Amino acid sequence: MKLILLGAPGAGKGTQSEFIVDKYGIPALSTGEILRAAVKNGTPVGLKAKSYMDAGALVPDDVIIDVIKERMGEPDAAKGFILDGVPRTVAQAEALEKMGVEIDLVLDIEVSDENIIERLSGRRVCEKCGATYHTLFKPSQVPEVCDRCGGRLIIRKDDEPETIKARLATYHEQTEPLVDFYRQRDKLVEIEGSYSVEKTRDRIDEVLGALPK
Ligand code: AP5
Numbered sequence: 001m002k003l004i005l006l007g008a009p010g011a012g013k014g015t016q017s018e019f020i021v022d023k024y025g026i027p028a029l030s031t032g033e034i035l036r037a038a039v040k041n042g043t044p045v046g047l048k049a050k051s052y053m054d055a056g057a058l059v060p061d062d063v064i065i066d067v068i069k070e071r072m073g074e075p076d077a078a079k080g081f082i083l084d085g086v087p088r089t090v091a092q093a094e095a096l097e098k099m100g101v102e103i104d105l106v107l108d109i110e111v112s113d114e115n116i117i118e119r120l121s122g123r124r125v126c127e128k129c130g131a132t133y134h135t136l137f138k139p140s141q142v143p144e145v146c147d148r149c150g151g152r153l154i155i156r157k158d159d160e161p162e163t164i165k166a167r168l169a170t171y172h173e174q175t176e177p178l179v180d181f182y183r184q185r186d187k188l189v190e191i192e193g194s195y196s197v198e199k200t201r202d203r204i205d206e207v208l209g210a211l212p213k
Pocket of ligand 1: 007009010012014031056057085124167197200
């Protein structure tokens with residue numbers, strides 16, 4: 001199974017991909033996570049990406065295409081994967097097609113900008129394993145401590161209010177055109193993402209369960 005999770009920043013792509021990974025046993029390939037690790041480790045990719053990420057802008061397509069090509073070539077991605085946060089421009093989507101990547105389905109998680117701001121303002125992530133929480137909607141059992149691994153929960157640097165606005169503007173301008181791109185290819189399924197984590201998960205499960213085995 002090869003899936004793309006499309007949606008605005010904070011729509012719930014990372015949250016829902018955690019569930020798909022657990023249930024379907026395919027890895028989530030998140031360019032955001034790969035880039036954050038690269039920035040943390042000070043690699044050449046991280047050095048190129050940092051200023052764009054801090055500003056809520058997109059990292060250049062050539063950097064992303066190299067990153068995702070390399071990640072898709074790892075052994076765990078041989079039987080399928082979820083692309084979380086990529087493609088994010090028409091140029092990235094076309095590059096995937098040129099590479100011969102055949103996508104089964106694109107799940108477009110739709111949430112209003114108002115909800116996005118509320119979600120990103122309360123988001124906490126585990127600095128160790130990357131698990132995602134929300135202070136109101138998905139709190140950890142012990143405040144500021146990850147349920148999965150006991151790591152410390154932190155606020156992402158790009159979840160500052162001004163950066164959230166910039167990320168949303170970037171999304172509408174550069175990523176939203178992908179909705180039509182994949183609709184034209186008959187791959188798009190719209191998922192109402194403003195419901196609870198569980199209700200959204202059930203809808204995604206229903207859609208994936210109906211895919212031919
Ligand atoms: P990336 O890490 O991909 O960030 P994003 O797309 O902005 O997405 P997020 O991780 O912020 O949100 P999400 O949809 O995963 O939501 P989540 O599940 O966490 O990218 C970061 C940066 O890297 C980009 O800005 C860019 O600079 C660069 N980059 C990455 N990929 C790139 C690419 N392909 N091209 C160019 N540049 C790239 O949920 C959010 C919060 O809401 C959480 O707190 C969660 O608990 C809560 N929540 C989730 N679902 C619900 C629900 N149903 N109800 C209530 N709360 C919910």
